[in-house]
Amino acid sequence: MFTGIVEESGGIAAVTEDEDGRRLRIEAEEVATDLDRGQSVSVSGVCLTVEEHGSGWFEVFLASETVEKTYLGKVAPGDAVNLERAMAADGRFDGHVVQGHVDATAEVLDVREIGEDWEYEFTIPNGFGKYVVDKGSVTVDGISLTVAERGDDSFSVAIIPETRSVTNLSEKEPGDPVHLEVDVIAKYAERLLDDAGFEVGDAEVAQTLEH
Template sequence: MFTGIVEELGVVGSIDHAAESAVLRIEGPRVASDAVHGASIAVNGVCLTVTSHDATGFSVDVMAETLRRSSLGALRPGDPVNLERAMAAASRFGGHIVQGHVDGTATIIERVPGDRWEVVTFTLPSALARYVVEKGSITVDGVSLTVSAVGPETFSVSLIPTTLEQTTLGRKQVGDPVNLEVDVLAKYVERLLEHGQVPVGRRIAAEGSTAEDGSTPEEES
């Protein structure tokens, strides 16, 4: 589990491609400082498992499915990447619930600079459009962002100076791909509604249960 708050801007050190996978070496001393074999680190929003590490970086295995369904397949040595370690239970929850499970990719189609910020517009895959709402949360390349505008086939976010300086989103250009993860809570709500699940409180009321004072839920309200 992650929060979408990027801890470090790492760099791809090397990529070794095999028939159905690849091994990525990522240089990132901060996130590697307490890495252990099997730890989870989000790389551009994709949750990956550490297979080896040292003081300056770590390596991960990436399966062909992940390479196809995310922007990781387009990475080259020297490319910057957003890095975040898995959230500790005692940490502050600075962003929103991020699983590191990419739902799809989008493309940057416009960048409009402001006084100290920048509005960036992306394509919006039709399969994900129903989960994206104005003022809602979305993860772009592992960065927790608030949607500032939604169109039929696009969405926009406003990037503050810190995000522009400390993540890949300040460096990417029009035409570049990004990973998207929509709010998982929206997907769970959709699933419940599809299967006609009745909320617990409403089910109890329908069954006519009583409170300790003998009143029904309807009477209490």
């Protein structure tokens, strides 16, 4: 489990392709200093397993399903990725519950500088609007964020300078892909409503979750 508090932005150092999937070597100054083989790491919101590691780097393997469902199948050397190690049992819970299971790939619609802060707007993929609510939690590229404003088919978040400097958001531009993981609590709530026999649409589920 992760919290969505990115530790650092690492870089893709090398990519190896084979018939079974894709292997990434990732450079990381902080995260790579305390890794074990088999440990879970969130790579831009995707939970992956460390296969090899050394001083300042580690390698992960992308199975075919991960390649198809995420944009990690298209990253190249030099690209930046957000990194977070799994939460320690005695660690601080500063973000929200993040599983590292990407629900969909969204797109950056707009990036606006507002004073010293920034505002990013993202698309809401089809079928996921019911999980995105005003002031609710959402994970974008592994970053725990709060929805500032919810539109019909998009949502925006406010980004402080610290978050922008530590993550790969500083390199994101309109049209770029991002990984989206909705709040798992919302999905559990939906399942409970379904099991209770409630038949509700996206707007009704969103309204229920807001209250």
